[in-house]
Amino acid sequence: MNSSAVLPLGFRAAAVACGIKKDPNKLDLSLIVSDRAAAAAGVFTQNRVAAAPVQVSRSRVPSNGVRAIVANSGNANACTGEGGLADARRMTELVAAHLGCSPDAVLVCSTGIIGERLPIAKIELGIQKAAKEIVAGSETLELAARGIMTTDTVAKTSVRSAELNDRLIRLAGIAKGAAMIGPNMATMLSFVMTDACVHSESLQPMLKAAVNQSFNRISVEGHTSTNDTVLVLANGAAGGSALSGVALAQFAGLLRDVCTELAQAIVRDAEGANHFVTIDVEGLRTDAEAHRVAKAIAESPLVKTAIYGGDPNWGRFVSAAGYAGVEFAERDLSLWLNGLLLYDHGVPVPFDAADTSDRLRKEKETHLRLQFTLGTARCQFWTCDLTEEYIKLNADYHT
Amino acid sequence: MNSSAVLPLGFRAAAVACGIKKDPNKLDLSLIVSDRAAAAAGVFTQNRVAAAPVQVSRSRVPSNGVRAIVANSGNANACTGEGGLADARRMTELVAAHLGCSPDAVLVCSTGIIGERLPIAKIELGIQKAAKEIVAGSETLELAARGIMTTDTVAKTSVRSAELNDRLIRLAGIAKGAAMIGPNMATMLSFVMTDACVHSESLQPMLKAAVNQSFNRISVEGHTSTNDTVLVLANGAAGGSALSGVALAQFAGLLRDVCTELAQAIVRDAEGANHFVTIDVEGLRTDAEAHRVAKAIAESPLVKTAIYGGDPNWGRFVSAAGYAGVEFAERDLSLWLNGLLLYDHGVPVPFDAADTSDRLRKEKETHLRLQFTLGTARCQFWTCDLTEEYIKLNADYHT
Secondary structure, X not given: OOOOOXXXXXXXXXXXXXXXXXXXXXXXXXXEEEEEEEEEEEEEOOOOOOOHHHHHHHOOOOEEEEEEEEXXXXXXXXXXXXXXHHHHHHHHHHHHHHHOOXXXXXXXXXXXXXXXXXXXXXXHHHHHHHHHHOEOOOOHHXXXXXXXXXXXOOOEEEEEEEEEOOEEEEEEEEEEOOOOEOOOOEOOEEEEEEOOXXXXXXXXXXXXXXXXXOHHHEEOOOOOOOOOEEEEEEOOOOOOOOOOHHHHHHHHHHHHHHHHHHHHHHHHOOOOOOOEEEEEEEEEOOHHHHHHHHHHHHOOHHHHHHHHOOOOOHXXXXXXXXXXXXXOOHHHEEEEEOOEEEEEOOEEOOOOHHHHHHHHHHOOEEEEEEEEOOOOEEEEEEEEOOOHHHHHHHHOOOO | OOOOOOOOOOEEEEEEOOOOOOOOOOOOEEEEEEEEEEEEEEEEOOOOOOOHHHHHHHOOXXXXXXXXXXXXXXXOOOOOHHHHHHHHXXXXXXXXXXXXXXXXXXXXXXXXXXXXOOOHHHHHHHHHHHHHHOEOOOOHHHHHHHHOOOOOOOOEEEEEXXXXXXXEEEEEEEEEOOOOEOOOOEOOEEEEEEOOOXXXXXXXXXXXXXXXXXXXXEEOOOOOOOXXXXXXXXXXXXXXXXXXXXXXXXXXXXXXXXXXXXXXXXXHOOOOOOOEEEEEEEEEOOHHHHHHHHHHHHOOHHHHHHHHOOOXXXXXXXXXXXXXXXXXXXXXXXXXXXXXXXEEOOEEOOOOHHXXXXXXXXXOEEEEEEEEOOOOEXXXXXXXXXOHHHHHHHHOOOO
C-alpha cells in the first residue's frame, strides 16, 4: 500500500519461508526486532477459545521491556493444548537466545489452520535464518507484512510521521486478514512500530481506544477469530523524553490513523468482496447503541447480498437496525443510500429504483447513513458485500 | 407435507389469487374462519420495526373470541406508517362484515415486500371472493398454506390428533418461510388451528413455550423479520369442557410437535440450502447459554460454508462457540460431527478427514454435538448450510 513504507528508527525486520505453508517459497515467518527495550501494548481476541500465542503474549503486555515480535502464518497454534503453549513459548525462547534477552521480552503471534501442532523444527530453523537476515532496509516493512499473510492478496502497511516536541517521530504498521477469519486460516493480526517515546502505561489505554475506533469497527462475516492480536511497540529511538500532554494526544491520533488505515485495508481485501461499505449511524443515546446498530446491519447476509446485487432494498437495512437490540420507533429513523434519502422519519421516500440500482452496481464504494433522533452518539463502521466467491473460497477448502 | 391434512372441526378456509403478486395466477390471500368464537394466542417478532399487521394482531391476543385469520403474501405491509395501519385494520373490517362479528375478532398477517402500501382495492375483492369460497373440505389446509407462500417451494402443513378426556381432538398447522427473511420477501408465518377446548389464559403461555422450543430454535441467516407471527386458534368444536391437568399437558406436547415439524419444514425449504443441520448443545449452566452457543454456530457463515463444502473443519465450530458470550475453558468442551468425536475435552482427536468429508458431502443431514461439562442444560437447534444459490437468490432480485 505504501511503497515508501519504512520501519521507524531502531527497528529491524525479516521474513523467511520456512515450510509451514505448503508452498515452500511462500514467506511464513516474520521477525521484528527493536534494538532497545520498547514500551509495548496489546489488544487480543475476546474469543473464549484463545490460541496459545494469544495466551503467551497477553501475559507479557503491557510492558516497558519488549524487544521483538515473532509471528508465523500457515498455522494458528489454536486448540492445541499444553503442547501448543510450550511451542509458543519455545518460539519466544529461540528469539530471546539470539537477542540475549529474556523470553518475556518477546511477543509471539500465529495465524493459519486451527487444531494442528506447529512444525516446531521448521520454525526453529526459520527463526535462526530470520535472526541472521534482519535489517533496517527500506523493503523490510512490506516483507514483514508478507510473512504474516494467509489468504490476503495484498500486503497491508500504513505509515505516519510528525514532528512532536521538535523531534521527527515515525509510526509504521502492518496487518493481515482477508476476513475476520479466512478459509480455515484464522485471524486478524496487526503490529505497529514507532520510534516515539511513550510509556506503556499511556500506550495500553491509547491502543485500546484506537482499536475500538478501527479494528473493532470492521466485519467481514462476523466470525471472531481465536488469534486476533494487535500489538504496538514504542522504542523511543527518535530521542527526547516521554511524550505527554498535547504531543501525546497528537501521537494517539496518529496511532488511530494507522489502525484505521490498516483496518480498512483488511475490508478492502476481504475474501470475494466486490463493494467496500461505509455505515454511518448517528443520533443514538450512546456510542455502544450506534455500534450495535451498525454491526447488525454490517453482518446481515441479506444486507450484504442486496449490496452485491445492486438492490436498493432499504427494507433490509431498516429491519436489520430493528433487531439490533436498540430501542427506537420508526419515526425516529431516516436512511440515506449513497447520499439518496430513502426513508424519512419512518416514511418511505419515492425514488428511481433502476437508476439507484445502476449506481449501486457501478460504484465500488457504498455509503449507508442511518440518522436517529434520539441523541448525539455515532459510529462509523466498515464492511463488505457477500458474494458467491466468498462461498466458493470457504466451501471449496478441504481439511 | 401431509396429503391427508385436514382442518379440525368447526374450521373452514379458502385461498385466492387477487393480484398482489405479479403472477395473477398465484394464490396470495388466505382466509381461515372458525364457526364459533375461538380462544387465540399469538407470538410476534421482536423486531423494533414491527409491520402494521403485527401491531394490529398483537393488540388483539390473547382472546377468547377470535373468529378468523386473514393473511396475504406478496406485500409485508411493513414500514408503511399510519396508512399501512389503516390498511391492516381495513382487512379485518372486511372479514368481520362478512362474518357479522367485531373487527377485533379478526387477526391479520402479511408477508412480502417491505415499504410498499398494500393494493387495498385488490385485497377487498380478494376477501369477498375468499369469503364466498370458504369450505371445510380436505384440501383447504394445503390451499391456505399455499396462499401465504413467498419464496417457499413447498406448502408446509403439520397435523396431529389424540384422544383427550375421551374425545378425539385435532390440530392442524401451516407455516411459510424459506428463510427467516427471503429475497425481499419478509417473514415466517405460522397458524395452528385446533378443535380442542382450551382457554386463552392457558393457550398463550403454552404457545410461547412451544415457540421457544421450535421457531426460536431455527435460523437460516439470522435476519429477524419485521412480520414474524405465530397464531393458534382453539375453537372447542371437538366438544367437552376445557382441557386441564394431564390432558392439557398432553395437548401442549402436541402443539409443540406441530410447531417443531413446521419449524423444521422451514429450514428444510430454506433458500439454496443443501444440508439440514441439527446442533445439539449439552452440559451448560442454563438453557439460555446452550441456546446462545447453538445460535452462534448456526449463524456463522464459516460454519455454514464448511458444511456446504463437506469440510470437517471443526476449528470453525469450536471458535464460533468461543465467541457466543458464554464462559468456558477448552477442556470443558467435546465435539462430535455426525457421531464422530473430533475434539475431546479440548484436545483434537485424529480422524480420517477424507472419509469424513465424503460422508459430510453425501449425507443431506448433518449432526453437530457439543458437550460441555458445566451443567445439565441443553438446546437442540436447526439450521442449514450457506450456498452460492442463496447468494444468487438474494442478490439477483432487484427492487
